[in-house]
Amino acid sequence: MSPPLVEVSAISRSYAMRSGMFGRATAVHAVDGVSLAIAKGQTLGLVGESGSGKSTTGRIVLGLEPPDRGEVRFDGKPMAMPATAAWRAQRARMQMIFQDPLGALDRRLPVATQIREPLDIHGIGTPADREERVRELLRAVELTPAHGARYPGALSGGQRQRIVLARALATKPDFLVCDEPVSALDVSIQSQVVNLLCDLQAELSLTLLFISHDLRVVRQISNVVAVMYLGRIVEIGSADDLFARPEHPYTQALVSASPAPGRRSAGRIVLAGDPPNPAARPQGCAFHPRCPRAIARCASEVPALSVVGGDRQVACHLVTGAQTRDAA
Amino acid sequence: MAPLVNIAGLSVAFSGVPVLRGVDLTLHKGEALGLVGESGSGKSVTWLAALGLLPRHAQVSGKVTLEGREILGAPATELDRVRGGRIAMIFQDPASSLNPVLTIRRQLCEALALHRNLQGIALKAEARRLLDLVGIPDAGRRLDAYPHEFSGGQVQRIMIAMALAGNPDLLIADEPTTALDATIQAQILELLSTVRRELGMALVLISHDLGVVAENCDRVAVMYAGRIVEEAPSNQLFADPAHPYAQGLIGALPPLDGPRRRLTAIPGTVPDPAKMPGGCAFAPRCALASESCGLAAPSLAPIADDRRVACIRAEASRRALLGIAAE
Structure with a gap:
């Protein structure tokens, strides 16, 4: 396997939160000791519910936010200090796509101008080259120059997300962080954008960090999938294997909760309780209050992410390589 | 059996632009019907129009x-008995459906007093029973809490409790789980099917998520551009969709197991209601469209006992089948 393009080692990030106007500030651990490696040209999918820290992880990986602890290495080098020339050069090689394309675009500028903006900022090519590149990018995302002359308000949701994608690709990045890129789109448009993303990735050998709550879309596009719960990775493994044979009780519940046409809800694991509050993190395994299989040890001891066989890693006291593989 | 609700030729236009173009739908007592379609297909408008909840400038016609x-078009006094009493509705964003400055008790009791004429101790006991029924722990104490003290999933449970306050015969759930996390969605869907079974209530589940509808409904109607294009028992619709749009929607759904395949994307976008193409509204995006598709809009015609499809190809193949059968 080729060396990883992006290497994240044990990053943590916490925010101070006050309860009430005079309440004491408490630290909310949004991300807590997350390590990831993404090989060149591969896609890592990051799934989890709201508040699991998947977006914060994406922002730290991209250098939009510094980690409190831990380190992110890009192409073998640590992230440069923000606002330096080295940082800017590095940032041109990594881009981000957000969930809400209308919020990510300026409503008062024609979209072609917005696609050209990164080229202007990073000073890439002559003005004529840039115009040509914009036309090329519009073609790449299956739009026409006529679309480029329009304002974001005059485009549909799917077309806007294509424009955001074209703009992200303008500087020929190696690495793309996609944060819920298709969640706001209708099913038929979603599949267009997912196919486009797959095609462009193969064509440009992009490396992707794909963040989504939608297991189906994540499986479609990812090679490796990591499942997050309350700021930690609870399970990581190859996409097909992970969804076919989830080991962690939380992953099992997530997979079981994903509705499938043609399958009735018999045997579904319905978790009790609410999604966890990052400000009131349970002791021990963060999942234990909702876990149907929790034992006494889960309430006191935090399980470490450990290899259970093949490329699968699970953070659960009840899942150890030998036992579960034999049982299954 | 006489249907509970019958909708015939329901059409809605906003300032002259048609958004609902002749919907026919029948719902029986205790039945769970799913309504799927993309945004703007008219799934919500159908029920808002049926219950007289659209703004006054909407032009509504049909039965x-x-x-x-x-x-x-029934008088307000009669509609007041229907809405909440016979037919209740819950929405996607439960937090904005509750009044943030009133306790849950006040809001639940308001609905109970209005529809059930309960008072005093009986009223309080019933409010508590409803919260218990929808699975709010410690219901007695939680009645005095305000909406912001509950999580998103719990607020949706409270909305369901309020909808059940009038003992409705039909609950219309409009994207009830779209704003919720996956594990909470599973909880709410389970709650909905439990109360439906226990109370013998009919359910209309409006969703853009085919999986959600398939698992929780007996029958599914697929809507496109203000019309129903296919209606079938849910297992049949997903095993063997007849309308090209239904086929496209199902093909666009990435599988969670088995081999990965390229998604069959439906090209183009949903037509603008103000510039609806002549003939079949789906024809411009349809891979199977022929010239005759642009001539007249196909009507929703039966292709089997309990299946209806609005596509001239389905009609042609049915005729061919019948022709073979006749020989």
Whole structure:
């Protein structure tokens, strides 16, 4: 396997939160000791519910936010200090796509101008080259120059997300962080954008960090999938294997909760309780209050992410390589 | 059996632009019907129009009967008995459906007093029973809490409790889980099917998520551009969709197991209601469209006992089948 393009080692990030106007500030651990490696040209999918820290992880990986602890290495080098020339050069090689394309675009500028903006900022090519590149990018995302002359308000949701994608690709990045890129789109448009993303990735050998709550879309596009719960990775493994044979009780519940046409809800694991509050993190395994299989040890001891066989890693006291593989 | 609700030729236009173009739908007592379609297909408008909840400038025509009685354009006093009492509705964003400055008790009791004429101790006991029924822990104490003290999933449970306050015969759930996390969605869907079974209530589940509808409904109607294009028992629809749009929607759904395949994307976008193509509204995006598709809009015609499809190809193949059968 080729060396990883992006290497994240044990990053943590916490925010101070006050309860009430005079309440004491408490630290909310949004991300807590997350390590990831993404090989060149591969896609890592990051799934989890709201508040699991998947977006914060994406922002730290991209250098939009510094980690409190831990380190992110890009192409073998640590992230440069923000606002330096080295940082800017590095940032041109990594881009981000957000969930809400209308919020990510300026409503008062024609979209072609917005696609050209990164080229202007990073000073890439002559003005004529840039115009040509914009036309090329519009073609790449299956739009026409006529679309480029329009304002974001005059485009549909799917077309806007294509424009955001074209703009992200303008500087020929190696690495793309996609944060819920298709969640706001209708099913038929979603599949267009997912196919486009797959095609462009193969064509440009992009490396992707794909963040989504939608297991189906994540499986479609990812090679490796990591499942997050309350700021930690609870399970990581190859996409097909992970969804076919989830080991962690939380992953099992997530997979079981994903509705499938043609399958009735018999045997579904319905978790009790609410999604966890990052400000009131349970002791021990963060999942234990909702876990149907929790034992006494889960309430006191935090399980470490450990290899259970093949490329699968699970953070659960009840899942150890030998036992579960034999049982299954 | 007489249908609970019958909708015939329901059409809605906003300032002259048609958004609902002739919807026919029948719902029986205790039945779970799914309504799927993309945004703007008219799934919500159908029920808002049927219950007289659209703004006054909407032009509504057609017939909507509840156990034989016309409710479209019925006087306000009669509609007040229908809405909440016979037919209740819950929405996608539960937090904005509750009043943030009133306790849950006040809001639940308001609905109970209005529809059930309960008072005093009986009223409080019933409010508590409803919260218990929808699975709010410690219901007695939580009645005095305000909406912001509950999580998103719990607020949706409270909305369901309020909808059940009038003992409705039909609950319309409009994207009830879209704003919720996956594990909470599973909880709410389970709650909905439990209360439906226990109370013998009919359910209309409106969703853009085919999986959600398939698992929780007996029958599914697929809507496109203000019309129903296919209606079938849910297992049949997903095993063997007849309308090209239904086929496209199902093909666009990435599988969670088995081999990965390229998604069959439906090209183009949903037509603008103000510039609706002549003939079949799906024809410009349809891989199977022929010249005759642009001539007239196909009507929703039966292709089997309990299946209806609005596509000239389905009709042609049915005729061919019948022709073979006749020989």
